[in-house]
Amino acid sequence: MAKLEAVILDWAGTTVDFGSFAPTTIFVEAFAQAFGFALSLEEARGPMGLGKWDHIRALGDTPAIAARWASQFGAPMSDADVDGIYRAFMPLQIAKVADHADLIPGTLETVAWLRERGIKIGSCSGYPREVMDVLIEAAAQRGFKPDHVVAAGEVAAGSRPGPWMALQNVIALGIGDVAGCVKVDDSAPGIHEGRRAGMWTVGLSLSGNESGLTLPQFLAADANHRARVRRRASVNLAAAGAHCIVDTIAELPEALLQIQARIARGERP
Structure with a gap:
């Protein structure tokens, strides 16, 4: 039976750059x-x-x-x-x-939660390596250091919505079963990437491109406003096949516990 071994995180709109601006x-x-x-x-x-x-x-x-x-x-x-x-x-x-490298609230806490459980942290992005080198350093200064990073253009077969960047993380991290991986993304192509790689997928509805909110707008929004934006932003994530949809990376542990329970019941992505 598969176990939860790794998460593969997107960057802009998922871990950094609230609203993907x-x-x-x-x-x-x-x-x-x-x-x-x-x-x-x-x-x-x-x-x-x-x-x-x-x-x-x-x-x-x-x-x-x-x-x-x-x-x-x-x-x-x-x-x-x-x-x-x-x-x-x-x-x-x-x-x-x-x-635009400020961490999305909850990123460091979620990373600590993953580290405590021995879950590896991969990542990939639509940014090319030249951009990622700058962003990786800026994020590291803020405390975020994933175990591996794959940039667009580094995998000969191509990038999203294909599975190759996510699978390159699987190879680099030494993962035994893709069904033990969770791809986390705020965009439909990123969810397609995870599904095509045979992974579980978690969509983020309020921190990324689908909502387009700034962090101050998100923090100022009341429950009704958030609900309206959440419904609108979740359409493409759900259509892409996200297994779970949560607001931001701060709620990722909750989604991972749900996925762990599904794995324990013998389910696969």
């Missing part, structure tokens, strides 16, 4: 800088969870954005255009990601 604001800035093209923050959030080049490509293929792009430039967005936006995105993101 670092990538979204930089996408808006990169589109404007590279091509003078106006992209809204809400539009930038659409494909969140994908690798960043793939994210830009997905934005360019979104019907409303594609129509505006063709109207402005007279042709669909090409892969060369995506390359140009990505080139603008990278230095901006490297320069500013540390500004």
Whole structure:
């Protein structure tokens, strides 16, 4: 029978950067800088969870954005255009990601809970390694140090929504059974990643991209407001197949205890 061996955590919107604002604001800035093209923050959030080049490509293929792009430039967005936006995105993101590296409340407490139980902590992100190197150092200064990190582009087979980054963590951590792993993410592609890897999955509804709340907005929200945002944010996570959905990483231990009980009953993901 499998036992709970590891959690694989996402980064922005899951452990750092409440509301996942670092990538979204930089996408808006990169589109404007590279091509003078106006992209809204809400539009930038659409494909969140994908690798960043793939994210830009997905934005360019979104019907409303594609129509505006063709109207402005007279042709669909090409892969060369995506390359140009990505080139603008990278230095901006490297320069500013540390500004959004504050830990989501509950991260250190949950990490301590996992350590006490001998549960390994892997992680992966849609950020490329150049960005992750900056973010890893900034998070370490705040006390968060996972056992392993996989960045987008480091696995030859590809990144989300495929299973490869999550499975690379399994290999690096020496996990005996993927059914003893839990993928934790605030985006639908990250939940798809975990399901395709054969893992349990936990979606985070209020700290990440699906809700888009800042930490002050989250803290100020009353129960009714949180319930409305939670319902809206949970739709994509549930559709992606999340086994459990909780508000933030602070509630992750509760979800893991539920998964442990299901494992004890002989269930598998």
